[in-house]
Amino acid sequence: MSADAGTLIAQANTHDYTILSLHSLSLNHFRNYETARMEATPAPVVLTGHNGAGKTNILEAISLLTPGRGLRRAKLSEINNCHSHANWVIAASVHGMQGEVKIGTGRDPEPGDNPDKRIVRIDGKPVRGQAGLARHFAIIWLTPQMEQLFQESASAGRKFLDRLVFSFDPDHASRVNEYDYAMRERNRLLAGNADGAWLDALEQTMAETGAAIAQARRHTVEHINHAILSSPLSFPKAHMRVSGTVEDLLEKGMAAVAAEEAFKGVLKDARRMDAGAGRTLSGIHRSEMHMIHVEKQMAAQFCSTGEQKALLLSIVLAQARAGAQWHGVVPVLLLDEVVSHLDATRRLELFEEICQIGAQTWMTGTDPGLFAGLEGKAQYFHVDGGRVISD
Ligand SMILES: Nc1ncnc2c1ncn2[C@@H]1O[C@H](COP(=O)(O)OP(=O)(O)OP(=O)(O)O)[C@@H](O)[C@H]1O
Ligand SMILES: [Mg+2]
Structure with missing residues (x-):
């Protein structure tokens, strides 16, 4: 140097x-x-x-x-x-x-x-x-391809949000991996001769990591929304929200431990349906990120290309500001x-x-x-x- x-x-x-x-x-x-x-x-x-x-x-x-x-x-x-x-x-x-x-x-x-x-x-x-x-x-990045986020499936928005969480919470990436691994194992067991005790253990992992993931997403969204509202920029302001099986429970005021238990119950009850579908039908892997243009009160997917670019930029800048304020890291x-x-x-x-x-x-x-x-x-x-x- x-x-x-x-x-x-x-x-x-x-x-x-x-x-x-x-x-x-x-x-x-x-x-x-x-x-x-x-x-x-x-x-x-x-x-x-x-x-x-x-x-x-x-x-x-x-x-x-x-x-x-x-x-x-x-x-x-x-x-x-x-x-x-x-x-x-x-x-x-x-x-x-x-x-x-x-x-x-x-x-x-x-x-x-x-x-x-x-x-x-x-x-x-x-x-x-x-x-x-x-x-x-x-690191947070913004590339021209990311504007497709508004046209693509829910997974693009979820990935964008999870990337924002990574820079706040270093454990988020490993929790997402752990959740995905447990879910794949569960799907595999459900397709074959499921062993009850092993399914219980995998669902326990999914519930624990799922509740932590949902909570981290909600915190990130909250911090970013706060930083956007207090930004001096005249850029269009975005408001983010995340919805999903676990996020919705937390939104209603349920404590994280209770949401974890509830999600475990959802998974257990859905075993037969998930086995039929060949995948896990509900969980934090299906959550959705919603974005609104605050001044226009319009969902981001209906905004102009220029407005969408500015909304994304306002989020990225707010993330950097919120990083300093809430996590001590820019x-x-x-x-x-x-x-x-x-x-x-x-x-x-x-x-x-x-x-x-x-x-x-x-x-x-x-x-x-x-x-x-x-x-x-x-x-x-x-x-x-x-x-x-x-x-
Ligand atoms: N694996 C590779 N090996 C060699 N060259 C590659 C490889 N992958 C991409 N390139 C080349 O790298 C070059 C530079 O790409 P890059 O996307 O960084 O350009 P850029 O400066 O960002 O251009 P633009 O202004 O068009 O965005 C391209 O010509 C591309 O074909
Ligand atoms: Mg380029």
């Missing part, structure tokens, strides 16, 4: 919350990058370059420093540079929730093993699974092609908000002119043909 970056990190963390930032990133055999390295300070980062230069690829690499499949939800094999025979590797130094840490991740399929196996190293030591990443780093923001869709006034407002929140925000665009107003406040990189050049 440069002395400059060190000073800025120290300045950024004189608050009673931690501002996460990435200060070096190395890519090997990653998409259109053979090898590339860049260093950054905690200030906003602007990546410019022509179409196909590799801007989104950099954001995708950063997104893989958190659990999951990254912002493109790509198969790990697709990420390998198609001209290279080696597997992709990313190495990063970050200022994380527990201080400075080196994160390494990459594809490492062993013969006969899962071809999509991702390995993770923290400070050089291999860790099992990816969930440990959430204890160090949190996540890194990745905003892919967001700026080009905003008019000049909103762009300036966005830049002001980012600087005020202090989040290390990575923004991409083809035209450097789109970032007028950030001079002296941001660091600029030009991306070209698999190279990243600091301007």
